[in-house]
Amino acid sequence: MAFNPINWLLGLFSLDIAIDLGTANTLVHVRGKGIVINEPSWVTVDKKLRQPVAIGLEAKEMVGRTPSNVMVVRPIRDGVIAEFDVTQVMLEYFIGKVHEQSMVPLPRPRVIVGLPTGVTEVEKRAVYDAVMASGARQAMLIEEPIAAALGAGLPVGEIRGSMVVDIGGGTTEVAVLSMSGVVASRSLRVAGDEMDQDIVQYLRNKYNLLIGEGNAEQIKWQIGSAYPLQPEKTMEVRGRNLVSGLPETVEISSVEIRESLSASVQVIIDTVRDALDEIPPEIVADLMDIGICLAGGGALLQGLAERLTDEMKLRVWVAEDPLTCVARGAAMIFEDLDSLGRYLVGLERGSTRHIIG
DSSP states (O other): OOOOHHHHHHHHHSOEEEEEEOSSEEEEEETTTEEEEEEESOEEEETTTTEEEEETHHHHHTTTOOOTTEEEEOOEETTEESOHHHHHHHHHHHHHHHHHHOSSOOOOOEEEEEEOTTOOHHHHHHHHHHHHHTTOSEEEEEEHHHHHHHHHTOOTTSSSOEEEEEEOSSOEEEEEEETTEEEEEEEESOSHHHHHHHHHHHHHHHHOEEOOHHHHHHHHHHHOBSSOOSSOOEEEEEEEETTTOSEEEEEEEHHHHHHHHHHHHHHHHHHHHHHHHHSOHHHHHHHHHHOEEEESGGGGSBTHHHHHHHHHSSOEEEOSSGGGHHHHHHHHHHHTHHHHGGGEEOEEETTEEEOOO
16 A cells, blocks of 8 residues: 555644544544543533533433423434534534643544434535534544444455444444445434333333433343343332322333333344345355444343344354444544545535545
């Protein structure tokens, strides 16, 4: 590979940031430092002043506790920007925190952002514009399953096939990769948020108990599962009784939560199976050796790998630190932009496809 002095100088004197702009959490990876920010994608806004009150973890802690003049916003929905102005403010805040952590003044950064597979040109442009408006001097886009595969260490550039299932907060991305390309892919908007809603609805229907999404998320991580646990677990849940209107505490089991999550888990399983049905038998044979890699926060659901192994008859394994796979994989592009730059997603300009930057 030929030496490119321009890229070398850019890498030497610039701040390179990879962002996993997730529905649930935003992760920021700085070249040479690793993951420096991992905070919820929440912003609280003063309705009258139209100004942010808090961003990230502080904002999430305010959910359900704000006065009438303050609203809590999730600017990212289903992996794409739902509130452009709020997303821009959130990105400015996170990029500003990166600059604060630096000991010396740095120029405006180069930024790579992960996107779900199959997003529209309008959605791609919204992400690009938000990144540029937040202070970046160059913005690049990469599909999340590609970034997740790179971060998990899968052999995406080799002839043999590999498969990644990236389960985030808003979307689940399934991709079969070979020779630096995507052989088959699926993107569905059933992921962590949908599972939280399943738990809320289950407790509402069975116990007439109303709980918030934050409590549902805690229940999911503590006793939620996709496969029988040994031993099964229980926990107490506090909420409001919808009949009496009074506070109530009920004890629920992991068996019940597994039942509540079963529909969403089955959708993910069916999607993985559909992707496997599309690919050539040679790649299926490769997957029998390599297995299927789970990435994203949803991969941490207890028993999910075991359930998929049982259903697919293939070894399914969880990537090391699955929550950060997309951010770490996107950051790898900076290490060899000439070679790995082919994984970047372009934006349409008229009839010509360009990589923006």
